[in-house]
Amino acid sequence: MTADRPKVVIVGAGFGGLTVAQSLARVPVDVTVIDRHNYHYFQPLLYQVATAALSPADIAWPIRGILRRQRNTTVLLANVTGIDVDACSVRAGPVDVPYDFLVLATGATHSYFGHPEWATVAPGLKQIEDATSIRRKVLLAFEHAELTDDPDEQRRLLTFVVVGGGPTGVEMAGAIAEVAHHALPAEFRRIDPHAARVILIEAGPRLLPTFPEDLSTYAHRALERMGVEVRTLARVTNCDEAGVDLEEARIEAGTVIWAAGVVASPAGAWLGVEQDRAGRVKVGPDLTVPGRPEIFVIGDTATVTDAAGKPVPGIAPAAKQMGRYVADMIAAKVESRPLPGPFRYRHQGDLATIGRKAAVVKLKSVHLTGFIGWLFWGFAHVYFLIGLRNRAVVAFSWLWNYLTYQRGARLITDGPAMQMMARDEKTRALPETAEGGARSGRDQARSGATDWR
Amino acid sequence: MTADRPKVVIVGAGFGGLTVAQSLARVPVDVTVIDRHNYHYFQPLLYQVATAALSPADIAWPIRGILRRQRNTTVLLANVTGIDVDACSVRAGPVDVPYDFLVLATGATHSYFGHPEWATVAPGLKQIEDATSIRRKVLLAFEHAELTDDPDEQRRLLTFVVVGGGPTGVEMAGAIAEVAHHALPAEFRRIDPHAARVILIEAGPRLLPTFPEDLSTYAHRALERMGVEVRTLARVTNCDEAGVDLEEARIEAGTVIWAAGVVASPAGAWLGVEQDRAGRVKVGPDLTVPGRPEIFVIGDTATVTDAAGKPVPGIAPAAKQMGRYVADMIAAKVESRPLPGPFRYRHQGDLATIGRKAAVVKLKSVHLTGFIGWLFWGFAHVYFLIGLRNRAVVAFSWLWNYLTYQRGARLITDGPAMQMMARDEKTRALPETAEGGARSGRDQARSGATDWR
Numbered sequence: 011m012t013a014d015r016p017k018v019v020i021v022g023a024g025f026g027g028l029t030v031a032q033s034l035a036r037v038p039v040d041v042t043v044i045d046r047h048n049y050h051y052f053q054p055l056l057y058q059v060a061t062a063a064l065s066p067a068d069i070a071w072p073i074r075g076i077l078r079r080q081r082n083t084t085v086l087l088a089n090v091t092g093i094d095v096d097a098c099s100v101r102a103g104p105v106d107v108p109y110d111f112l113v114l115a116t117g118a119t120h121s122y123f124g125h126p127e128w129a130t131v132a133p134g135l136k137q138i139e140d141a142t143s144i145r146r147k148v149l150l151a152f153e154h155a156e157l158t159d160d161p162d163e164q165r166r167l168l169t170f171v172v173v174g175g176g177p178t179g180v181e182m183a184g185a186i187a188e189v190a191h192h193a194l195p196a197e198f199r200r201i202d203p204h205a206a207r208v209i210l211i212e213a214g215p216r217l218l219p220t221f222p223e224d225l226s227t228y229a230h231r232a233l234e235r236m237g238v239e240v241r242t243l244a245r246v247t248n249c250d251e252a253g254v255d256l257e258e259a260r261i262e263a264g265t266v267i268w269a270a271g272v273v274a275s276p277a278g279a280w281l282g283v284e285q286d287r288a289g290r291v292k293v294g295p296d297l298t299v300p301g302r303p304e305i306f307v308i309g310d311t312a313t314v315t316d317a318a319g320k321p322v323p324g325i326a327p328a329a330k331q332m333g334r335y336v337a338d339m340i341a342a343k344v345e346s347r348p349l350p351g352p353f354r355y356r357h358q359g360d361l362a363t364i365g366r367k368a369a370v371v372k373l374k375s376v377h378l379t380g381f382i383g384w385l386f387w388g389f390a391h392v393y394f395l396i397g398l399r400n401r402a403v404v405a406f407s408w409l410w411n412y413l414t415y416q417r418g419a420r421l422i423t424d425g426p427a428m429q430m431m432a433r434d435e436k437t438r439a440l441p442e443t444a445e446g447g448a449r450s451g452r453d454q455a456r457s458g459a460t461d462w463r
Numbered sequence: 464m465t466a467d468r469p470k471v472v473i474v475g476a477g478f479g480g481l482t483v484a485q486s487l488a489r490v491p492v493d494v495t496v497i498d499r500h501n502y503h504y505f506q507p508l509l510y511q512v513a514t515a516a517l518s519p520a521d522i523a524w525p526i527r528g529i530l531r532r533q534r535n536t537t538v539l540l541a542n543v544t545g546i547d548v549d550a551c552s553v554r555a556g557p558v559d560v561p562y563d564f565l566v567l568a569t570g571a572t573h574s575y576f577g578h579p580e581w582a583t584v585a586p587g588l589k590q591i592e593d594a595t596s597i598r599r600k601v602l603l604a605f606e607h608a609e610l611t612d613d614p615d616e617q618r619r620l621l622t623f624v625v626v627g628g629g630p631t632g633v634e635m636a637g638a639i640a641e642v643a644h645h646a647l648p649a650e651f652r653r654i655d656p657h658a659a660r661v662i663l664i665e666a667g668p669r670l671l672p673t674f675p676e677d678l679s680t681y682a683h684r685a686l687e688r689m690g691v692e693v694r695t696l697a698r699v700t701n702c703d704e705a706g707v708d709l710e711e712a713r714i715e716a717g718t719v720i721w722a723a724g725v726v727a728s729p730a731g732a733w734l735g736v737e738q739d740r741a742g743r744v745k746v747g748p749d750l751t752v753p754g755r756p757e758i759f760v761i762g763d764t765a766t767v768t769d770a771a772g773k774p775v776p777g778i779a780p781a782a783k784q785m786g787r788y789v790a791d792m793i794a795a796k797v798e799s800r801p802l803p804g805p806f807r808y809r810h811q812g813d814l815a816t817i818g819r820k821a822a823v824v825k826l827k828s829v830h831l832t833g834f835i836g837w838l839f840w841g842f843a844h845v846y847f848l849i850g851l852r853n854r855a856v857v858a859f860s861w862l863w864n865y866l867t868y869q870r871g872a873r874l875i876t877d878g879p880a881m882q883m884m885a886r887d888e889k890t891r892a893l894p895e896t897a898e899g900g901a902r903s904g905r906d907q908a909r910s911g912a913t914d915w916r
Contacts, residue, residue: 047875048602048606048873048874048875049873049874049875065518065519065520065521065872066518066874066876067518067871067872067873067874068518070874072650072873072874074647074650074651075650075869075873077650078649078650079649084652084653085650085652086609086610087603087606087609087610087875088610103610104610104611105610138874138876139876142876149501150540153501153540156539156540157539157540157541157556157557157558158557194527196531196532197525197527197528197530197531197538198527199536199537199538200537399863399867399869399871400871402859403856403859403871406855406856406859410852414852416528416852418520418852418853418856419518419520420501420502420520420525420528421501421502421519421520421523421525421591422500422501422502422540423519423591423592423595
């Protein structure tokens with residue numbers, strides 16, 4: 011019935027891969043989308059899951075649900091383990107899926123600059139599971155600080171280090187400061203979450219290096235007003251269970267979050283082709299692999315210099331533009347129409363949020379900051395969510411958080427809740443009097459329940 | 464400052480324990496609530512998390528958040544590992560917490576009737592983690608059926624067995640049938656989710672044995688109308704990776720869910736006191752442990768015959784009533800007022816939902832079924848949720864699910880997504896033609912993308 015329609019296989023249903031699939035809805039091809047997750051997720055809001063403002067389901071949708079009405083498209087949940095470029099076949103879990111056109115849009119993961127062992131102590135934020143695991147870690151730090159009576163350990167547990175001053179690092183640092191200073195203080199009796207330290211470390215001279223300098227300066231000041239300690243020109247030389255080493259100092263910290271480097275997923279290794287230092291595949295101006303006109307690589311998996319000579323950044327709008335370009339190219343080839351010219355990237359702007367009523371926005375020559383920037387950021391993000399339901403839920407959650415300072419998704423789930431306590435596993439009585447503990451005078455004044463015996 | 468106020472320690476922040484804490488807000492005692500989770504959750508809606516209608520955060524709240532304004536109360540996230548009844552001290556993680564009054568409200572877990580090894584293949588539904596793990600299992604069954612081309616394996620993967628015909632079993636069976644027959648069919652290309660079998664197994668002669676017989680009959684018929692196979696007087700003799708054995712038959716099934724027996728948590732063992740067959744502590748008419756007037760046991764952890772001679776059922780309203788009674792008793796002792804009489808349970812009714820527009824409700828002499836019962840069930844559950852935010856989100860989600868037949872929380876997270884595929888891990892090509900596969904004629908007709916080569 012459709013046996014002679016060209017087969018398009020798309021690996022990865024992020025912004026790039028999903029856009030290719032959607033743009034091929036009315037093209038006479040059979041599309042197969044393969045992803046190792048059953049959902050597409052909105053990565054720009056992942057930090058809000060990591061900081062308990064949103065639930066995973068608020069920013070994720072089943073890929074099948076998004077593509078359900080697209081009758082030429084099949085979705086497979088499978089791990090791709092290799093590609094046979096001569097047989098034109100993708101190995102996906104237990105099956106081999108043949109293709110006429112292949113699109114690799116497998117994204118990127120964290121790079122620890124040659125220190126993969128840091129991954130266990132300094133988790134990054136790329137996947138939904140990363141976000142729930144960071145959420146667990148941050149919330150447990152407060153819980154364990156409340157349980158211990160060792161003041162050094164309390165201080166360590168209440169120190170949060172974010173490595174990397176790009177948009178993700180800025181957003182994480184601001185959001186953790188808000189949780190510590192606004193959402194939690196009324197809820198603890200033995201510690202004062204106000205005393206939590208949030209430290210943002212950037213190796214370069216300024217935060218948000220891809221933004222104009224005035225916006226970097228604004229972000230720096232706004233974070234400091236929120237109580238974040240910003241350290242630029244600081245380089246991490248080691249991460250371990252108990253903290254991080256900088257070139258000139260040691261910071262004891264209960265939580266270290268990695269927002270510094272990215273490296274492409276192993277698509278280049280599958281193909282056995284040339285990659286740049288970050289593992290990205292070097293593609294031609296038509297986004298195909300040199301010598302393989304049937305294989306496209308897009309999004310964070312590719313390194314692209316567009317027709318205007320500019321390197322294309324690793325952001326969602328770029329991945330979507332590449333996705334539309336590739337779909338046009340495939341449609342033109344299938345329908346024997348003239349092929350489009352080389353890929354041309356149109357930069358629409360840069361956005362990053364810092365916290366409550368503070369964000370930076372650059373749109374061509376317009377720079378927005380503060381409340382206006384924050385509103386723009388919020389509307390833009392709600393607009394780009396998929397589906398009315400998630401837009402409504404996210405908008406409602408944000409309004410709620412804004413009005414109440416509360417965070418709705420503060421659950422510690424999915425993991426061994428007690429694992430961090432191994433450090434502290436001596437049985438002992440809690441202190442008899444306030445003096446025996448680590449509480450500040452302020453804390454005692456706030457609490458009527460600090461005495462244990 | 465408060466050193467001579469009596470110390471009340473509450474272990475477990477379920478319906479019973481939380482009610483005790485809240486009822487002591489204005490009593491001159493220092494309260495410590497210890498739970499191994501940082502959240503209280505609304506167990507009656509757990510099956511909706513397991514079947515992707517709601518997110519965990521929709522039915523759970525941080526315990527600290529609920530009790531934040533109660534200045535006499537401290538919350539600890541810790542595992543209780545033992546109680547020293549002579550020293551009046553609870554061992555909680557790394558600390559010993561002394562008490563003058565102790566309330567044990569630690570709930571119950573699944574009982575596999577002497578077959579603990581069934582727990583790994585037939586998960587039960589008591590915790591948030593159980594719900595997300597069942598959700599993963601159910602959704603992966605459809606995904607793996609779509610990937611395989613062995614018709615026997617597809618049939619097995621698309622067979623769901625629920626063991627136990629009480630309210631949880633009825634609700635799970637109905638909800639899985641709705642997911643299979645309404646939410647998913649348009650999204651698969653190689654299998655037909657309509658063909659999924661949902662089998663509900665009950666050892667006794669009728670479903671919902673604690674309900675009046677007319678409501679049992681209604682539930683049985685309503686489930687059959689929804690496509691659930693109901694088998695009463697059927698006893699499970701074995702569970703394994705590939706299915707279940709009944710006394711007179713074998714059912715090959717990809718998913719088995721256990722909703723049959725409960726056993727109390729180990730509070731009785733901590734105390735070293737008399738328990739019934741289900742591990743529940745036998746308490747006196749004032750809910751104290753015989754010989755220990757300072758130790759109360761409530762909710763599913765206790766076996767209670769109330770002042771009217773009736774056994775108290777293991778449901779949320781009973782746990783809450785016991786919680787209020789214990790708080791009154793402690794307040795009376797602390798304030799040297801006359802003690803309340805023996806505990807008296809007031810049964811308010813029974814509710815169970817079956818599916819879209821079908822529920823059973825018994826309120827004294829009123830029996831409701833169908834759409835009216837379903838509306839009553841929905842309003843009652845939203846009413847008992849804590850907090851405006853979660854009420855709004857749950858009501859919105861239900862309205863959305865009702866109007867669209869979609870389920871909003873269909874994420875496969877938290878686990879090794881591919882683990883179930885180990886059974887199927889031979890690499891092979893997908894079938895060349897429809898005849899090579901397992902698709903029904905209907906399925907081919909529905910799909911334009913079933914050919915792989």
